[in-house]
Amino acid sequence: MVMEWVIACDQPFEEVERLEFKAMLDYTHHTGTSLKIPGRNGIKRRLMKMGTDKIEEVRKMFSV
Numbered sequence: 001m002v003m004e005w006v007i008a009c010d011q012p013f014e015e016v017e018r019l020e021f022k023a024m025l026d027y028t029h030h031t032g033t034s035l036k037i038p039g040r041n042g043i044k045r046r047l048m049k050m051g052t053d054k055i056e057e058v059r060k061m062f063s064v
Helices: 002-008 013-017 019-029 040-063
Strands: none
Touching (some): 002 013, 002 040, 013 040
C-alpha cells in the first residue's frame, strides 16, 4: 500500500519516513499496534525489483 502511494502520488521515497505520514497510517490502522512501514531504502529496493521483474516479463514475452 505504501509503495503504491509513493508511485501514484509521485512522492519522494523519504516521505514514508516523515513522522506525520507514519502518524496518519497508525491513526487509520485502528488496532493500537504500530505498523511496520518500510523506509525509503526498502521502498526504493522493492520498486527497482518490480521494474527488473517487468523488464524480464517483457523480454520473455517477445522471445516466444
